[in-house]
Amino acid sequence: MDDFVYWKYSKDVVFSTKSAYAMLLRNPDYSAGLLNNALPLTGILQQHGIPVDTTCVLCLGNHESVEHLFRDCPLVREVWVTAPLIASLQVRRDITFSAWFVEIVLDLRRNKSWETLEWVSRSLAAEDFKSAIRSLGMASTALRHHVSSSCLLQGSSDSNVDICLVFDGAYTLHDHTAGAGWIFRSSDSDIVLGGGCRAFTSSSTFQSELQTCLWALKAADRRGFRRLLIYTDCSTLLTFLTNKRCQDISCLWLLQDIKVILTRFLFCEVRKVPRQWVAPAHWLASQARQRRMLLWSC
Incomplete structure (x- = not known):
């Protein structure tokens, strides 16, 4: 019998982006870093005794924390409300970041918004999220306003x-x-x-x-x-x-x-x-x- 490649996370053993991100979100190991303040952000590293500059690398004006980087940074705020792919998401600041993030992920899965869910899932990696913010057109425009050359x-x-x-x-x-x-x-x-x-x-x-x-x-x-x-x-x-x-x-x-x-x-x-x-x-x-x-x- 010949060897073959199969994808065990879908019923038909065929890889798809939808099944891949569904697998990521079902696996708590991938989200634990984000939801438990275990990502290598400078604010978290400093709390563990590592001498780093904790200024946000995007706006250069605030302490880099999970809440700031993924939701409250001025550049990130602009992306949340203007990027076509995610503009429909409700950004809530009346609840904790962890609760809000879980809420939007569950809503996206319920509505089968796989393309948007794919973008949000990538934000589990802090450096990927920073790159995504910088790559968006409106963010690069905002950078010119926020960063002094x-x-x-x-x-x-x-x-x-x-x-x-x-x-x-x-x-x-x-x-x-x-x-x-x-x-x-x-x-x-x-x-x-x-x-x-x-x-x-x-x-x-x-x-x-x-x-x-x-x-x-x-x-x-x-x-x-x-x-x-x-x-x-x-x-x-x-x-x-x-x-x-x-x-x-x-x-x-x-x-x-x-x-x-x-x-x-x-x-x-x-x-x-x-x-x-x-x-x-x-x-x-x-x-x-x-x-x-x-x-x-x-």
Whole structure:
């Protein structure tokens, strides 16, 4: 007898999307993480003693919890009421998130709304949900309203720029090794005028970004630059530099040191840029994190 593939979760042993999501929702293991606060969200990780920045990665304005990420975030609210596939669902805030989620899943199964149920089921994975929110057109429009692409920290907007400072940090969770990398680039071309890197240890990705920013600013100060345009791929840094309070004491002290050294410059603007824009600085940071270069500057 020849071997054959069969799907044991349907009566006709043939795979279908409908039967797959019905199986997922019948299996409590898949929903337990969501309903029991066991997803790897930053707010939950911090409760277990892991030093992470708990700011929501979507709106950058609130603590990332299950309720906030899946229901109460301003970007997510817009999706719930405007996305054609799920706009008919009633978003209730008069009951707990767990009760509300179970309610809409049962209603969708009862009404055999399999396509909508498929989308909601995917939200059991937090990272998939974030990706889904970002991928929707109206969410990307909302992102442009909620996320600042730049912030002016010192001086006036009509000032000329001496140099473009590009920096990035690299961090490994399992051994807390970290590296800092930065380059000085001409403000009107891609010519690199110098840079540096440094190996160190850190307690979080955000702390490594802050430490790198501080060392890069000190290097710019030593070289006599007074008007800086700074490129970073860390949007959280912009949020905290604009007077948002940080709860991590190690990051708080670094933020204070950064704000002090910023007063030494006549002009300083920070811009959030795509990751590929900071690739040269990231390469230096990675070399330092891997201990191929411990300390270098030019």
